[in-house]
Amino acid sequence: MIVLGVEAAPRANMSYRWTIANGKFSNGLTTITTTTAATVTFTAIATVGQATTNLDLTVVEVNALAEASTPGTATITVVQKPVKPTMTIRRNSTVIATDDVTEGYTYTAEVTAPRTNLNMTYSWTIVNGTFVGSANPLTATGASADFVPDPVANGIKNVTLTVVEHNPLDVTAASTPRALRARPVPRVETVTVTTSTNVVVTDGNLTAGKTYLIKVPARSAIIYAWRMPSAATIVSGAATSALTFMPNAVNPADGTAALDLVLDETNAPSDGAQATTAKSLTVYPAPLQPVVTIDNNPEILLTVSTLYRARVPARPNMTYTWSIPANGTAQCFTAGCTNPRIECDSLGANCQSVFEFKTARPGERRIGPEVGAARPVQRRHSVDRQRHWIRQPGIHHHWAVDGQHDIHADRHQRGHVSRDGHCGGDGDELGRGRLGERGRYHFDGLLGPCAGV
Structure with a gap:
């Protein structure tokens, strides 16, 4: 709204007639037929689609005899009024579907319908981001602006953009702030x-x-x-x-x-x-628990100082490590005892890991391999070792118990001897047989003939 007056004060007995083009007076009309006022109030109207519009205001002085003066005219340039702009966000020319953005990526914010043809200009501000190529990274000018969201350590960080439209008279209208959600960038991780x-x-x-x-x-x-x-x-x-x-x-x-x-x-x-x-x-491949056989029998009585061969099926790309408790009761006779030779048939199949040993004195011994896949760092899989009874030639070690008599025993560990001469449990006992023999009986957890040691 603009207030405009004549150059001099109104004169007595004079009235004034006003007309306006591209505007309206406060009465909503384009003419004021008679008024004694030397000033008028009007609103300028800009032509749609034009950057500027000429507003013509004319006034005529009239005396009491209705004689009119030569019209006085003023021409005013009218510019467009700024409007509240909206914005569009793009990534690589593609409009983002949601308000989610990625840290460190470059985006373009642009006025959705810029009115630069109407001499409008634009300014931008950002929170939690920076503008690319701007002297002040927090402000930018132009109908579009490239920006980068700030780094996000974890979770989500809010980024806010605002754009303002300016007309040539620097009358402004600001957009609704655009709230974006910045998220961390995917990356190649350390595993x-x-x-x-x-x-x-x-x-x-x-x-x-x-x-x-x-x-x-x-x-x-x-x-x-x-x-x-x-x-x-x-x-x-x-x-x-x-x-x-x-x-x-x-x-x-x-x-x-x-x-x-x-x-x-x-x-x-x-x-x-x-x-x-x-x-x-x-x-x-995963190591499997091998089955040990000695001279092809899964469990036998061994004789002291006799050479025996223990075997397990050998699988390709597996290593085998054999062991006997280091108490002097047995001796290895295989070259490279811990990794003995592999024997296969004439067709190169049915391979076995072979371990040769001799027993040194009577007693129960555990003999068996540990097996692992051949790999840069050896990982071995422990297995249950076979148990074998070792007897000494010329000495009777099997004790029989008459079914009509009981053994009189001093029990040192858990276990028992049945009437039919079979042992069960696990441990040692001192007992007397049917002929009065005294001996120490060892039990291995399975029912079977008792073996004296």
């Missing part, structure tokens, strides 16, 4: 692999059938998706930062199997923010 007992696997070598955990640092506002591996089974955590998995079985004849685990990271914005982390591992 840690641990066993089920939380031991870190540093060499990348795993055993088939065991449970492992592969994990990356967990960050909120990140979406995790582990790809389904071809050589392992996912136990849990496929959509988390920590995946529990179990490598599938490996044929020992193949030696090892490759296992590639791949993690895809994304975040909520639809701007293509994604990173892929891959970890290559090697899976070895």
Whole structure:
């Protein structure tokens, strides 16, 4: 609204007639026929679609005889009024679908319907971000502005953008602040692999059938998706930062199997923010508990100072370590005792790990191997060893008990002797046989003839 007056004070007995083009007086009309006022109030009207419009205001002085003077005219330039702008956010020319953005990425904010043809200009401000190429990183000018959200340590950080429209007279109208949600950027992660007992696997070598955990640092506002591996089974955590998995079985004849685990990271914005982390591992076949035979019998009585051969089936790419308690009761006669020779048939099949030994004195001994997959760092799988009774030539060690008589025994450990001469339990007893013999009886947990030692 503009107030305009004549150059001099109104004169007595004079009246005035006003007309206006591209505007309206306060009475809502474009003319004022008679008034004694030397000033008028009017509103300028700009022509739609034009940057400027000429407003013409005319006044005529009239005397009491209705004689009119020559019109006086004033021409005023009218500019467009600013309006509240709206904005559009793009990433690589694509409008973002939501108000989610990614830290460190460059976005373009633009006035949705700029009116630069009407001589409008624009200014921008930002909170928790910076403008690209601007002298002041927190302000920018122009119908569009490139900006980068500030770094996000974890979770979500709010970024606020505002744009203001200015006309040539610097009359302004500000937009509604645009609130954006900045999220952390997906990245290639540092991977840690641990066993089920939380031991870190540093060499990348795993055993088939065991449970492992592969994990990356967990960050909120990140979406995790582990790809389904071809050589392992996912136990849990496929959509988390920590995946529990179990490598599938490996044929020992193949030696090892490759296992590639791949993690895809994304975040909520639809701007293509994604990173892929891959970890290559090697899976070895799991050791199995071998069955020990001595001279092809699973359990026999051994004679002191006699050479025996112990065997277990040998699987490809497996190593075998044999042991006898180091108490002088047996002696190894195999070259390289801890890793003895492998014997196969003429076709190179039916291989066995062979261990040769001699017993030194009577007693119960445990003889057996530990087996592990051949790998850079040896991991061995303990197995139950076979038990064997060792007898000394010329000495009777089997005690019989008449079914009509009881053994009179002093029991030192748990165990018992039945009437039919069989032992059970586990331990030693001193007892008297049916002929008055005294001896120490040893029990091995299974019913069978008692053996004196």
